[in-house]
Amino acid sequence: MVDAADALRDAQSRFEQRLTRDERVEPKDWMPDGYRRTLIRQISQHAHSEVIGMQPEGSWITRAPSLERKLILLAKVQDEGGHGLYLYGAAETLGASRDDMIDALHEGRAKYSSIFNYPALTWADIGAIGWLVDSAAIVNQIPLQRCSYGPYARAMVRICKEESFHQRQGYDIMLTLARGTAAQKAMAQDALNRWWWPTLMMFGPPDAESDHNSESFAWKIKRYGNDELRQKFIDQAVPQAEVLDLTIPDPELAWDEASGHYRIGPIDWDEFRRVVAGDGPCNRQRLAHHRRVREDGAWVREAVEAHADKTRARGLRARVGTGSR
Numbered sequence: 001m002v003d004a005a006d007a008l009r010d011a012q013s014r015f016e017q018r019l020t021r022d023e024r025v026e027p028k029d030w031m032p033d034g035y036r037r038t039l040i041r042q043i044s045q046h047a048h049s050e051v052i053g054m055q056p057e058g059s060w061i062t063r064a065p066s067l068e069r070k071l072i073l074l075a076k077v078q079d080e081g082g083h084g085l086y087l088y089g090a091a092e093t094l095g096a097s098r099d100d101m102i103d104a105l106h107e108g109r110a111k112y113s114s115i116f117n118y119p120a121l122t123w124a125d126i127g128a129i130g131w132l133v134d135s136a137a138i139v140n141q142i143p144l145q146r147c148s149y150g151p152y153a154r155a156m157v158r159i160c161k162e163e164s165f166h167q168r169q170g171y172d173i174m175l176t177l178a179r180g181t182a183a184q185k186a187m188a189q190d191a192l193n194r195w196w197w198p199t200l201m202m203f204g205p206p207d208a209e210s211d212h213n214s215e216s217f218a219w220k221i222k223r224y225g226n227d228e229l230r231q232k233f234i235d236q237a238v239p240q241a242e243v244l245d246l247t248i249p250d251p252e253l254a255w256d257e258a259s260g261h262y263r264i265g266p267i268d269w270d271e272f273r274r275v276v277a278g279d280g281p282c283n284r285q286r287l288a289h290h291r292r293v294r295e296d297g298a299w300v301r302e303a304v305e306a307h308a309d310k311t312r313a314r315g316l317r318a319r320v321g322t323g324s325r
């Protein structure tokens with residue numbers, strides 16, 4: 001008879017073989033507790049980022065400069081709500097409850113991306129968010145399509161497709177403004193000035209200071225380090241800024257022939273730590289809004305649950321009725 005310790009060893013070895021063969025781990029497969037915890041942490045924080053990320057752009061839906069721009073922005077913000085839902089769903093397959101995840105966000109136990117604590121002050125910010133923030137999201141998320149956890153990897157495939165459209169809408173706004181009047185071009189430049197450095201911080205702390213890199217690499221959740229992805233983004237964004245004829249706000253930015261990469265000046269990691277700790281320009285406003293909307297929507301969730309209970313009870317009565325005939 002196989003005792004519990006043997007069964008556990010077998011399960012562990014099957015898990016490791018799966019990772020070695022680059023196969024997906026699925027919800028019902030055995031997995032180490034740490035793997036499950038890391039995934040719940042990352043996926044739920046990713047979901048929170050998508051949903052909180054709706055706020056800076058959502059505030060511009062009624063102020064978009066044309067009907068076409070309004071429709072496009074509306075579709076983008078709705079996509080982000082959808083991304084949040086796929087991701088909460090993926091975290092639920094690991095046994096996390098939606099209410100617990102939201103409570104963790106409200107109580108400051110779960111983070112969301114630092115980038116969404118900056119305000120969208122002008123229409124050009126909507127361009128800069130789409131161009132820079134969504135480009136950064138794509139660079140970070142493409143490798144997550146190969147993440148070892150099946151439901152997360154599959155959610156990423158769909159999300160990445162939608163992110164490409166988001167990026168293009170942002171770049172198109174920037175292009176229109178940069179080729180517009182002097183005042184429009186100045187507005188685009190000002191947005192780039194304010195969003196450039198916070199976008200670089202989205203990739204997380206330098207690898208040397210990353211808490212989770214080593215475990216996440218071993219578990220094939222992360223495929224690249226924070227610095228490598230940040231560099232990839234910079235190398236893509238600099239020529240795009242040249243096409244726009246806008247200046248990246250970094251006097252030390254320079255092409256390094258030897259490495260084949262752009263080199264940048266120092267990132268203000270104190271600012272990053274401050275924003276992540278809750279003291280960015282909009283942290284309080286973002287969380288207060290999320291709490292308010294959650295409270296306002298409580299009656300909808302209660303009605304949906306009451307309806308589901310009623311439907312279940314009716315189904316049960318019908319089955320009992322059929323059985324007694």
Ligand code: BYC
Pocket residue numbers: 041042045046047049050051053054080111112113114115133134136137140201202203204205209210211212213216222226276
């Ligand atoms: N902001 O060990 P590390 C979007 C935290 S949605 C805040 O490197 P990890 C979009 C990190 O959580 C974009 N916190 O961590 C939506 C950890 O703290 P905890 C969101 C950050 O997880 C709407 C600590 O710092 N994308 O694009 O290995 C509209 C140490 O870091 C940040 C994702 O969530 C940050 N920027 O790597 C438009 C992608 N960076 O958790 C666009 C999925 C780090 O121990 N997530 N921290 O308390 C990831 O790929 C990884 O979680 C990260 C960080 C690369 C972000």
